[in-house]
Amino acid sequence: MISADTIVALSSGRLPAGVAVIRISGPKTRFVVETIAGGMVKDRVASLRKLRAPDGGVLDSGLVIFFPGPGSFTGEDVAEFQVHGGRAVVARLFETIAGFEGVRHAEAGEFTRRAFLNGKVDLVRTEALADLVNAETEAQRRFAVQNAEGAQAELYLSWRRRLIHARAMIEAEIDFADEDDIPGSVSDTVWSDVSAMIGEIERHIAGFRAGEIIRDGFEVVILGAPNAGKSSLFNALARRDAAIVTDEPGTTRDLLEIVLDLEGLRVRLTDTAGLRDAAGKVEAIGIEKARAKAHGADLLLILVDMADPHPVALQREGIATLRVGTKLDLVHGQAAAGGYDRVISTKDGTGVAELLTEIARLAAAQVAEAGDILPSRLRHVELLGEANRFLLRAAESPDAGQELRAEDLRLAADRLGRIVGAVDVEDMLDVIFSQFCIGK
Template identity: 80%
Template sequence: MISDDSIVALSSGRLPAGIAVIRISGPKTRFVVETIAGGMVKDRVATLRKLWATDGSLMDHGLVLFFPGPTSFTGEDVAEFHVHGGRAVAGRMLETIAGFDGVRHAEPGEFTRRAFLNGKLDLVETEALADLVNAETEAQRRFAVQNAEGAQSALYLGWRRRLIHARAMIEAEIDFSDEEDVPGSVSDTVWSDVRAMIDEISRHIDGFHAAEIIRDGFEVVILGAPNAGKSSLFNALARREAAIVTDEPGTTRDLLEVVLDLNGVRVRVTDTAGLREAPGKVEAIGIEKARAKAHTADLMLLLEDLANPVAISEIPADIPALRIGTKVDLLKDQRPLGAYDAFISTVEGTGLAELLAEIGGRAAAAIGDVGDILPSRLRHVELLNETKRFLASALSGEERGQELRAEELRLAADRLGRIVGAVDVEDLLDVIFSQFCIGK
């Protein structure tokens, strides 16, 4: 599909910078290059040219690259101008190019949208490309790059192919059921493959939590009685870990969050209000929030002041926890009573590096092998669950007859097709492309 209009945008980052890359895609690309660069350049070869405005004045001196469609990123003619990364230079270039008849400024994600519409990328690869552009940690980058290269799509398309094959076999069996030469075992083979596929899809869906951790972070919640030393530990973790990704705003007064990058894995640590029978209303709300937050944790750090141990109650039993004895410096020669997983002193710095290593190890274990192919969006999980439901229904529906079972296989394959965008996805496009920045 070739668009009528051409689009232009600044495709590189914030200015000023060493170089700014201005990209144009669409039918007017060739004409714009000829006009601005004083003639065409060789396909796919970087060429240094003087760049002229339409009034004949010199705008800059830069590299020009021309990628003829359909073998370009968008599938259309595409050109890039690599100019000096000053605001005025980029501004003048953009204004000049967008001033050509039939050329306009691009919407966010519009280059990628054209690539999708021209069959250069499927929907899952498009989502992975958005993840790659937004990746902040090494795990996020590794996860996104393999999916952008098509690993996740290949898995879904593989299942879809097997289902299409299964359906063809069942339909052949229906058509030739009177004839002697269709062996009865065909149907057995088909249904045992469908059963195997249900297991494979279930295992794949189980990996979604790992994908969520890669993307949103491993959730660590610090809990303990008032004065147990929670805020001191929180501050120490925030300061000790050099690679803080962001200090996320939007946290409430009583839940404070810091985001760490531990060996390439995003880890979110939340400090909570001290747990006790609250005397006041405001504190009671804070304590409620702390308890609610504990339920969403991947790991709880349960802090107890060794000099004044107060065990905390009503902690979720099914969430992994580390029981941590704090203020170990105050103990001097006494031995701590009770079983603790770690001892720390934020005053002397004892035990903090070990604790960080333990948290980092657990976060890494939670995401498993980054090479695993996981569903990366809730959208994928929902469609995979529908696929599974149709398959389970087809598998157990012997009494309904082969025609209906074959139809359920078709519906299952259709859901897989929707994940990669091979079937009917118009309604999703605006949502997906709004995740991109302008120029991508």
């Protein structure tokens, strides 16, 4: 599928920079390169050229690389100009390139969208490329690379192939039941495999939370009574005065958040208002926000001032919790009885590093338990859930007739195909590609 337009965009980082990469894709690419670079360059070979406007004026000198289609990222003719990364240089090159007839500035994600439409990548790999560009931690990078290399897409396609085979066997039995070369009954093998697949998909869906932790972060919420040391711990972990710390109770009124990189995992840490009953109107709003935030946490840090303990009432069923005794320096190095998981002093730093290590261990454990290949988007989970509902209906309705059960298998395979783009998914493309930067 070749587009009528040629597109151009900056594919490198924010200007000014040492080097800027300007990417072009489309049918006019070769003509633009020949005109600006003063002649054609060898395919896939970086050539140092003096770049000129059509009127002969020198724009800059830089490297030019030409990738002929279909053996390029987009499947079209593609070229890159690697030039000096000054704003004026890039602006003048853009003005010159976009001045050619049939050339325009690219929209967000348009290069990758063309790659998808030309069969160079599937939808799952496309989404993984966006994750790779946005990766901030080592775990995010590994997750994105694995999916970009096709592990996730291959899992969904393998399920789809099994369903297509199952349908073929059922329909063969329906249409050619009297033929000698058709087995008398394929039901046992087909429905046994469908039942196994239902379990596989259910286990895969259960790993979505681990995928969310990798992509969005492990949610840690600090809770406790006023003056329990929540903001002091928050500042110690942030390594800056992110929250106000005073002896006056109720200083923190709103949620404060920082993002940490703990052993390659993204961890989102939230400081909250002190939990107490006697609070003013504004502070009460902050307390309600704290309780609401706690319900969505992966880990709660319940802080207790060991020098003046005040228990807090909190419903935390199903949420991992660490009970942390604070102000160890005020109890002369001896933790008061109370069954604390960790004891710390933010004044001298005692126990803070060990607490961070424990948070990192708990975050890594949640990810490790889910397996290697995880859903990376809510879109995937929703379609997988629909597929499984069709499979369950087919497997649990033996009296419905083979034709209806085969139709349910078709609908399940259709949902799996939509994840990778093996069927018509035009209604999803705008949403997916709008998440990309302009030059990707």
